[in-house]
Amino acid sequence: MLAASAIKPGDLVGFTFFVGTLAMFAASVFFYFERQTVSDKWKTALLISALITTIAAVNYLYMRDFWCANFNGTNAAAASPIELRYIDWFLTVPLMCAEFYLLLKLAGASINMLWRLIGYAILMLGAGYIGELSVKLGHPIRGFSNFGWGVIATIGWAGIVYEIFFGEAKQLADGSSDANIRRAFNLLRGFVLIGWAIYPIGYMTLPGNVLSNSTELASKLNVIYNVGDAINKIGFGLIIWGLAKRGK
Numbered sequence: 077m078l079a080a081s082a083i084k085p086g087d088l089v090g091f092t093f094f095v096g097t098l099a100m101f102a103a104s105v106f107f108y109f110e111r112q113t114v115s116d117k118w119k120t121a122l123l124i125s126a127l128i129t130t131i132a133a134v135n136y137l138y139m140r141d142f143w144c145a146n147f148n149g150t151n152a153a154a155a156s157p158i159e160l161r162y163i164d165w166f167l168t169v170p171l172m173c174a175e176f177y178l179l180l181k182l183a184g185a186s187i188n189m190l191w192r193l194i195g196y197a198i199l200m201l202g203a204g205y206i207g208e209l210s211v212k213l214g215h216p217i218r219g220f221s222n223f224g225w226g227v228i229a230t231i232g233w234a235g236i237v238y239e240i241f242f243g244e245a246k247q248l249a250d251g252s253s254d255a256n257i258r259r260a261f262n263l264l265r266g267f268v269l270i271g272w273a274i275y276p277i278g279y280m281t282l283p284g285n286v287l288s289n290s291t292e293l294a295s296k297l298n299v300i301y302n303v304g305d306a307i308n309k310i311g312f313g314l315i316i317w318g319l320a321k322r323g324k
């Protein structure tokens with residue numbers, strides 16, 4: 077049963093998994109219904125927004141249960157649902173890259189741009205996963221600690237940021253005659269630069285990383301990731317929704 081394990085009193089992390097599930101479900105219902113009301117050209121993008129929050133909603137049910145079944149009050153690292161988390165991100169981050177592609181397709185975006193974004197995302201998430209795995213296993217992997225893997229992951233993130241602030245994506249957006257598209261593009265890339273920065277902050281609370289001694293944050297890794305997911309997944313969707321509502 078998905079909801080087999082109860083949240084223990086005072087378990088803030090379990091609570092954010094629960095609220096995260098509700099928020100993702102509510103956002104999904106909203107995007108599916110609103111999709112009927114927008115012009116055809118934005119229906120696919122809004123469907124992708126709904127899929128992103130739906131995948132997260134289902135995954136949050138499992139993550140909450142994993143956490144609640146394993147957390148005993150002190151073992152935050154062992155109770156962390158690392159595999160489920162990264163399965164979700166490996167599905168939803170490429171879909172977010174696809175949103176950029178769909179947005180800029182009318183301005184002439186090439187499929188290569190989409191593959192580049194997805195390639196960077198895979199580097200970012202693959203290295204991040206290996207770094208978190210090294211914490212779980214308790215030893216470096218291929219000579220790198222979680223810090224080293226975090227640096228490699230950051231290169232992937234920097235690639236995405238480069239593409240949308242300086243690369244082909246930026247040039248296409250600049251060249252678009254549609255002010256609504258330019259505006260949505262600027263908002264989306266703001267999320268990638270600022271909203272996505274929440275994740276490396278969470279990652280830095282891992283043992284041995286730069287924020288691991290902060291008593292405020294230590295053991296709050298999953299809270300930080302959950303807040304990041306709610307802001308970014310629902311925020312991305314709302315920008316696409318706003319564009320679709322305004323753009324004819």
Ligand SMILES: *C/C=C(C)/C=C/C=C(C)/C=C/C1=C(C)CCCC1(C)C
Binds near residue numbers: 169230275
């Ligand atoms: C819906 C899920 C999203 C938008 C997930 C985004 C995840 C990241 C931007 C993760 C980035 C990381 C780094 C930049 C370095 C440390 C390792 C990661 C994977 C946490």
